[in-house]
Amino acid sequence: MKIAVVGAGMTRFDRPRRELQEELVAQAFKNMMEDLPELDIKKDISAAFYSYFSDHLEQQLCMHWIIHDYLGLSSKPAYRVESGGATPIDAIINAYTFIRAGLFDLVLVAGWEKMGELDTAKVNEFIAMASDTDWDYPVGGYYSGYYATMEVRRMHLYGDTEEDLAKVSVKNHNNATYNPYAHWRAKNGTKKITVGDVLNSRLISYPYRIMNVAEVSDGAAALLLASEKVAKKFTDTPVWITGIGLGTDSMRPGDRTGNPAWVGLYPEDEAVWPEAETKPLSPYPEMANFGSFRVAADSAYKMAGIRNPLKELDFAELFNPYDGVEISAYEDLRFCKRGEGKKLVREGTTERWGELPTQLSGGLYGQGHPVGATTIGQAVTIFWQLREEIPKKWGSRNAQMQNPKRALLQGHGGTGTQAGVIIFER
Amino acid sequence: MVLEEKVEFDNSKLNKWKKWALKGDMGVKGYRIVEGAYGSRVDKIEKRRYMVVERPHGVVYQHSYGLLSRFYEGLLNKKLYGTKCPKCKLVYLPPRVHCWNPKCKLEETEWIEMPLEGEIVTYTIMAFAATPFLKDLPFILTYVKIGNSCTAVPLQLREVNPLNVHVGLKVKVKFVDKPKGDLMDIYVVPAEKPKPPKRSKEEEERLKKDLKIVEEWVKKHFPKEQ
Numbered sequence: 026m027k028i029a030v031v032g033a034g035m036t037r038f039d040r041p042r043r044e045l046q047e048e049l050v051a052q053a054f055k056n057m058m059e060d061l062p063e064l065d066i067k068k069d070i071s072a073a074f075y076s077y078f079s080d081h082l083e084q085q086l087c088m089h090w091i092i093h094d095y096l097g098l099s100s101k102p103a104y105r106v107e108s109g110g111a112t113p114i115d116a117i118i119n120a121y122t123f124i125r126a127g128l129f130d131l132v133l134v135a136g137w138e139k140m141g142e143l144d145t146a147k148v149n150e151f152i153a154m155a156s157d158t159d160w161d162y163p164v165g166g167y168y169s170g171y172y173a174t175m176e177v178r179r180m181h182l183y184g185d186t187e188e189d190l191a192k193v194s195v196k197n198h199n200n201a202t203y204n205p206y207a208h209w210r211a212k213n214g215t216k217k218i219t220v221g222d223v224l225n226s227r228l229i230s231y232p233y234r235i236m237n238v239a240e241v242s243d244g245a246a247a248l249l250l251a252s253e254k255v256a257k258k259f260t261d262t263p264v265w266i267t268g269i270g271l272g273t274d275s276m277r278p279g280d281r282t283g284n285p286a287w288v289g290l291y292p293e294d295e296a297v298w299p300e301a302e303t304k305p306l307s308p309y310p311e312m313a314n315f316g317s318f319r320v321a322a323d324s325a326y327k328m329a330g331i332r333n334p335l336k337e338l339d340f341a342e343l344f345n346p347y348d349g350v351e352i353s354a355y356e357d358l359r360f361c362k363r364g365e366g367k368k369l370v371r372e373g374t375t376e377r378w379g380e381l382p383t384q385l386s387g388g389l390y391g392q393g394h395p396v397g398a399t400t401i402g403q404a405v406t407i408f409w410q411l412r413e414e415i416p417k418k419w420g421s422r423n424a425q426m427q428n429p430k431r432a433l434l435q436g437h438g439g440t441g442t443q444a445g446v447i448i449f450e451r
Numbered sequence: 452m453v454l455e456e457k458v459e460f461d462n463s464k465l466n467k468w469k470k471w472a473l474k475g476d477m478g479v480k481g482y483r484i485v486e487g488a489y490g491s492r493v494d495k496i497e498k499r500r501y502m503v504v505e506r507p508h509g510v511v512y513q514h515s516y517g518l519l520s521r522f523y524e525g526l527l528n529k530k531l532y533g534t535k536c537p538k539c540k541l542v543y544l545p546p547r548v549h550c551w552n553p554k555c556k557l558e559e560t561e562w563i564e565m566p567l568e569g570e571i572v573t574y575t576i577m578a579f580a581a582t583p584f585l586k587d588l589p590f591i592l593t594y595v596k597i598g599n600s601c602t603a604v605p606l607q608l609r610e611v612n613p614l615n616v617h618v619g620l621k622v623k624v625k626f627v628d629k630p631k632g633d634l635m636d637i638y639v640v641p642a643e644k645p646k647p648p649k650r651s652k653e654e655e656e657r658l659k660k661d662l663k664i665v666e667e668w669v670k671k672h673f674p675k676e677q
């Protein structure tokens with residue numbers, strides 16, 4: 026059975042957004058309904074899945090109950106999905122699964138986050154509560170620390186450089202300047218940045234600088250998923266979900282050097298190891314890669330019949346809270362071999378003019394990172410790109426890809442502790 | 452039954468933490484009227500009036516360390532414990548009470564005393580951090596393999612120039628003078644002369660400049676800590 030996305034909408038990611046969360050979701054929902062004149066909220070929508078990350082940030086438990094009745098959906102089945110940064114991709118996958126199981130025909134997926142009611146240091150502390158609070162948290166690194174240690178490991182094993190990271194940052198920030206829903210554009214307008222700007226921006230956690238790091242944003246985004254049976258009722262140009270996948274890795278990144286659960290799963294990757302280095306018990310993914318992305322991608326590729334992602338995908342939206350994650354993702358999603366992600370950066374493969382553009386939305390610091398909405402917002406960009414609606418939706422002809430057919434969406438939570446991948450086709 | 456205690460928060464007494472927690476009972480304490488934006492697109496926004504209230508919320512948890520309590524009690528006595536699986540012989544620090552090797556089907560592990568030496572698996576130089584750690588900037592966060600543990604534990608590395616830290620550095624574990632029962636009771640220091648990682652002149656100058664900015668920022672914001 027085929028599952029379609031028939032509608033997508035969002036409200037700009039920015040900080041602070043002073044509207045209430047339900048008002049933000051209402052804006053995203055209305056933005057989506059601009060293209061769904063036939064939609065009867067009461068008759069057509071069968072269920073809803075909600076995505077928000079933190080009860081602490083929102084200072085509200087079960088906030089989706091507020092959202093659900095606000096949208097006029099009382100009585101309809103609904104629940105909240107919660108899995109850190111993977112929350113929004115998991116919410117989409119939940120909706121997909123229920124439709125595929127034949128339980129529902131038309132399902133709303135809505136995500137939001139308001140992170141602007143606390144100062145940034147406190148926000149980081151609350152986000153870090155998704156790491157092991159007895160082990161990783163007390164030492165004071167928090168996510169900027171954990172991810173930085175993982176990138177230093179990559180620099181050591183593969184030779185990623187600060188300049189590689191800066192190039193990823195430049196690409197993504199500049200992509201965001203076309204996007205009128207992007208936090209970066211809301212804050213900084215449409216001027217382009219350079220590698221020098223990134224390298225001279227404030228150091229946060231070596232090698233990461235403020236311009237390599239995700240935004241703390243407020244915002245909301247929504248998708249409408251449909252069974253094949255009802256999809257055509259709402260649109261002549263649905264976007265089909267042809268593959269999904271989920272994957273996990275250990276809670277604590279430090280445990281990945283010796284995890285028997287991984288040993289032998291990916292022998293080709295385990296073989297990629299510098300001779301001078303002691304090989305740990307579990308050489309892949311170790312601390313240098315994101316194995317959860319690999320597991321999720323392999324299952325999504327299998328389902329969608331993709332053998333060579335670099336050739337068969339037209340563009341991708343990745344969950345890049347830190348720039349090294351994007352370089353690693355190229356490897357773990359099989360765009361290239363392990364350790365060669367930096368080559369794709371240096372050769373411009375993922376630039377907007379390249380073979381496989383990534384982060385046309387601007388990604389997590391470009392478009393922004395209101396956690397519960399982040400990946401849904403990236404899915405909105407994919408939806409508009411695949412329907413070639415960017416000129417209308419963004420007011421930019423230049424940002425529209427020529428005739429794109431197939432895109433990948435990747436999301437994750439923790440330090441790659443939980444991941445999801447979705448393949449979209451028009 | 453309480454066997455031993457050293458607490459700042461006691462349910463029966465109104466000490467400073469209790470007062471602090473009460474002060475933080477969720478409730479509105481003040482307001483502000485601000486002008487803000489409204490609208491979905493950056494290029495199409497309108498102005499609106501918003502009322503923003505201040506709403507503090509404080510909590511104190513009574514958190515049990517469970518079967519890992521042995522590890523934390525060890526810290527209080529300046530001893531470092533890990534665990535070892537009797538079946539597959541893997542050594543764990545962080546300790547695991549049940550072996551996670553799928554073959555061992557959650558076999559209960561045995562406590563062993565760990566040597567106070569290890570090797571840096573990876574590290575970062577923290578130049579910004581959450582509130583309680585701001586005054587310590589810049590500091591070095593590392594993941595260290597202690598003894599023959601198969602996993603690495605996050606610890607701070609001290610007594611070293613951040614520019615010289617490198618993967619593979621041999622380190623010694625030290626205890627703080629007054630352990631309080633969390634991972635910050637231990638830290639590591641170099642056990643050998645570091646071999647600084649290869650950096651271009653430009654990279655090195657940039658990093659030096661970065662560190663200077665952080666040090667000045669800390670001096671300005673935390674003058675008393677100096």
Ligand SMILES: [Zn+2]
Nearest residue numbers: 536539550555
């Ligand atoms: Zn075992």
